[in-house]
Amino acid sequence: MKITIAGTGYVGLVTGVCLADVGHTITCFDIDERKIQELNGGKSPIYEPGLEDLITKNLEAKRLHFTSEPEQAYADADCIFIAVGTPENEDGSANLSYVEQAAIMISEYIHKDTVIVVKSTVPVGTNERIARIIKERVDPSINIEVASNPEFLREGSAIHDTFNGDRIVIGTESQETAQLLRSIYEPLNIPIVTTDIRSAEMIKYASNAFLATKISFINEIANLCEKTGANIEEVAEGMGYDKRIGNQFLRAGIGYGGSCFPKDTKALNYLAKQYDFDFRILESVINVNKYQKDKLFLKAKELFQDFTGKKVTVLGLAFKPNTDDIREAPSIDIIESLLKENAQITVFDPIAMGNVEELFHDKINYANSALEAIQEADMVFIVTEWREIKELTLAQYKESMAQPVIFDGRNCYPLHEAKELGIQYYSIGRKPVE
Numbered sequence: 013m014k015i016t017i018a019g020t021g022y023v024g025l026v027t028g029v030c031l032a033d034v035g036h037t038i039t040c041f042d043i044d045e046r047k048i049q050e051l052n053g054g055k056s057p058i059y060e061p062g063l064e065d066l067i068t069k070n071l072e073a074k075r076l077h078f079t080s081e082p083e084q085a086y087a088d089a090d091c092i093f094i095a096v097g098t099p100e101n102e103d104g105s106a107n108l109s110y111v112e113q114a115a116i117m118i119s120e121y122i123h124k125d126t127v128i129v130v131k132s133t134v135p136v137g138t139n140e141r142i143a144r145i146i147k148e149r150v151d152p153s154i155n156i157e158v159a160s161n162p163e164f165l166r167e168g169s170a171i172h173d174t175f176n177g178d179r180i181v182i183g184t185e186s187q188e189t190a191q192l193l194r195s196i197y198e199p200l201n202i203p204i205v206t207t208d209i210r211s212a213e214m215i216k217y218a219s220n221a222f223l224a225t226k227i228s229f230i231n232e233i234a235n236l237c238e239k240t241g242a243n244i245e246e247v248a249e250g251m252g253y254d255k256r257i258g259n260q261f262l263r264a265g266i267g268y269g270g271s272c273f274p275k276d277t278k279a280l281n282y283l284a285k286q287y288d289f290d291f292r293i294l295e296s297v298i299n300v301n302k303y304q305k306d307k308l309f310l311k312a313k314e315l316f317q318d319f320t321g322k323k324v325t326v327l328g329l330a331f332k333p334n335t336d337d338i339r340e341a342p343s344i345d346i347i348e349s350l351l352k353e354n355a356q357i358t359v360f361d362p363i364a365m366g367n368v369e370e371l372f373h374d375k376i377n378y379a380n381s382a383l384e385a386i387q388e389a390d391m392v393f394i395v396t397e398w399r400e401i402k403e404l405t406l407a408q409y410k411e412s413m414a415q416p417v418i419f420d421g422r423n424c425y426p427l428h429e430a431k432e433l434g435i436q437y438y439s440i441g442r443k444p445v446e
């Protein structure tokens with residue numbers, strides 16, 4: 013069976029590489045020729061632990077191919093996965109133009125029965141739209157089946173997640189298509205849930221909205237802890253032992269970011285509005301997150317008032333550790349707020365610095381290490397809990413900074429240590445050390 017993946021981003025590339033690794037013949041197609049060139053040279057355009065090794069291994073085994081030629085990608089494919097981006101439109105809805113363009117391009121090249129699998133996260137009803145787009149354009153004698161197969165991998169552990177996912181969701185109205193997709197995924201040995209197409213589309217949004225709710229919920233408990241004198245770390249630990257609650261996604265912080273939760277919560281809310289449904293919980297989840305992202309900056313503003321000429325360090329730029337993705341990262345909001353206040357900003361991230369440099373150029377300074385970044389700083393914001401950042405000791409902050417004031421959005425250090433060292437330390441859901 014010939015499988016093609018359209019879009020070699022975080023999802024398409026990882027899916028393609030992992031399916032090749034379990035023995036399938038995979039062609040990965042992208043309209044970005046530079047990416048394809050890099051990939052053919054064995055270089056990954058994105059950072060994902062273990063990815064480059066798997067690319068090289070499967071290129072050498074000739075199971076994996078990269079191309080920017082649509083004919084080569086689509087003409088002979090039995091099954092085409094669409095894994096292009098579905099970013100946010102200004103009104104919060106999902107931008108489906110990339111998915112639609114991919115569908116139009118596919119329809120120009122296929123000339124035999126083909127299964128089209130939509131892996132991109134798309135609102136309920138989109139698979140039907142994609143089916144219409146393709147069927148309207150191809151010869152009526154060609155049978156086109158469309159299936160929804162949403163993706164649940166997490167950046168930073170995408171390969172592990174693909175090989176060890178909790179479930180695979182297949183939404184289709186056709187037994188045959190379900191069987192074909194089962195056979196593709198069989199080597200992964202992961203439970204498969206088969207549903208109708210609309211339910212599969214909804215499962216993805218409902219799952220992300222639920223996880224975002226858990227994050228906003230614990231962040232609100234953290235905010236209440238700050239007012240009442242309770243400690244969020246202890247509260248979350250005590251809650252997490254309850255199996256009905258579970259201990260994951262109970263880490264209070266400075267809000268969720270990344271390429272999925274922010275846009276998917278908004279897209280689901282938009283969808284609800286289209287159906288005249290007032291999704292009150294989701295609306296609150298989104299608003300809580302907006303506040304949470306500004307929280308550390310607002311605290312600093314309350315303390316310092318004027319940032320002009322202040323040396324401010326931002327540690328951690330990616331939206332979470334082990335990825336270079338800075339989409340909707342809280343660090344970006346903090347840097348933008350600080351720039352408006354004329355602060356002198358120095359940043360450090362082990363992997364995501366290049367992406368941030370493309371945004372801010374020479375408006376901010378880029379350090380080579382966390383330790384270098386905090387030298388002579390008037391205040392430090394800890395935004396992403398990379399190992400390289402957590403390894404800095406509070407004593408090093410004390411020695412290196414002009415004045416030791418830390419705003420820690422990830423609760424990296426024990427309060428008593430900050431107190432013993434005389435560091436002004438503001439974290440999330442815990443008493444300030446002043």
Ligand SMILES: NC(=O)c1ccc[n+]([C@@H]2O[C@H](COP(=O)([O-])OP(=O)(O)OC[C@H]3O[C@@H](n4cnc5c(N)ncnc54)[C@H](O)[C@@H]3O)[C@@H](O)[C@H]2O)c1
Pocket residue numbers: 018019020021022023024041042043044047095096097098110113114117131132133134163164165166167271272
């Ligand atoms: N990133 C994640 O962690 C994650 C997890 C689960 C689901 N998803 C969903 O998967 C989808 C893809 O996300 P991503 O983060 O991998 O996106 P991405 O932005 O990293 O990659 C998208 C890729 O598609 C390519 N592309 C655009 N138009 C194309 C076309 N017509 N034909 C072929 N390639 C084209 C782009 O050049 C790019 O390389 C989105 O819907 C997203 O919501 C993402």
